[in-house]
Amino acid sequence: MINVIRTKDYEEASDKAFEVMKEYLKPGKVLGLATGSTPLGLYARMVKDHQENGTSYKEIRSFNLDEYVGLPISHPESYYAFMHHNLFDHIDIPEENTHVPSGLGEDLEGQARHYDEMIDACPVDIQLLGIGSDGHIAFNEPGTPFDSGTHVTDLAESTIKDNCRFFDNDITKVPTQAVTQGIGTIMKAKAILLIATGSNKAKAVKEMLEGPVDVSCPASILQRHENVTVIIDEDAAALLG
Ligand code: PGA
Numbered sequence: 001m002i003n004v005i006r007t008k009d010y011e012e013a014s015d016k017a018f019e020v021m022k023e024y025l026k027p028g029k030v031l032g033l034a035t036g037s038t039p040l041g042l043y044a045r046m047v048k049d050h051q052e053n054g055t056s057y058k059e060i061r062s063f064n065l066d067e068y069v070g071l072p073i074s075h076p077e078s079y080y081a082f083m084h085h086n087l088f089d090h091i092d093i094p095e096e097n098t099h100v101p102s103g104l105g106e107d108l109e110g111q112a113r114h115y116d117e118m119i120d121a122c123p124v125d126i127q128l129l130g131i132g133s134d135g136h137i138a139f140n141e142p143g144t145p146f147d148s149g150t151h152v153t154d155l156a157e158s159t160i161k162d163n164c165r166f167f168d169n170d171i172t173k174v175p176t177q178a179v180t181q182g183i184g185t186i187m188k189a190k191a192i193l194l195i196a197t198g199s200n201k202a203k204a205v206k207e208m209l210e211g212p213v214d215v216s217c218p219a220s221i222l223q224r225h226e227n228v229t230v231i232i233d234e235d236a237a238a239l240l241g
Helices: 010-022 039-055 079-086 108-120 157-166 183-187 199-210 218-224
Strands: 002-007 028-033 061-064 067-070 126-129 151-154 177-182 193-196 228-231
Touching: 010 039, 010 193, 010 228, 039 079, 039 151, 039 199, 061 108, 067 079, 108 151, 108 177, 126 183, 183 218, 193 199, 193 218, 199 228
Parallel strands: 002 228, 028 061, 028 126, 126 193, 193 228
Antiparallel strands: 067 177, 151 177
16 A cells, blocks of 8 residues: 655655654664665655754664665775765664675675665565666666566666766766675565655656556556655655546
8 A cells, every 4th residue: 555645845845754764763673774965854754863863773783775885895986985975974873783785795696685685684665766767677677577686787777877977977887797685585574665856757656656567667566565655755655536
């Protein structure tokens, strides 16, 4: 079941997302976290809440969705660095409680299987998601099987273009592969919170909510999950019937 919350703009979407997330900021909870521009407003609210209200993350664990292949964690655009810079360094979550898939190593597929085993042993209570302009969730591009586990994938051309802005607008600097939680991994989360804002997400949002459940729009599988909240602003909702 998808519960759709419509907001005016990005700031209001971030406020609503924080309201949903707040219920999970409790000892023992397992958060599934995401990168990209979309969750920045939510993360800023989580940091503010930690600083002002003392909400503690000492007994919270987290699993991130994905990481670029080949970027060292010290690279400012690695998702490891993103998470530290935008959230982990500003809250009291112990480093050992946080997990970001590694995009480095000799046996990326073996590491990916291990990542799924860790998630199976520690099921995610709420998974935060953005959506790509091509309907991807994490780096599960169109065509990815719905039952996929964590795996190495090639990025779609449109994703490389979308992410160019983080790499000096130089397309040759954008990694072409990533390690990503699979759609099957994501669907195991007990609850899912997807945020989509801006007109470049409108087509993907329409396909996710009103289209058939089909691998051509990876996010459409969320129609089959029992507990999904989708928060969209006016621009992202523009094409809905
Ligand atoms: P964005 O990316 O938040 O940077 O728009 C979303 C995504 O690709 O999932």
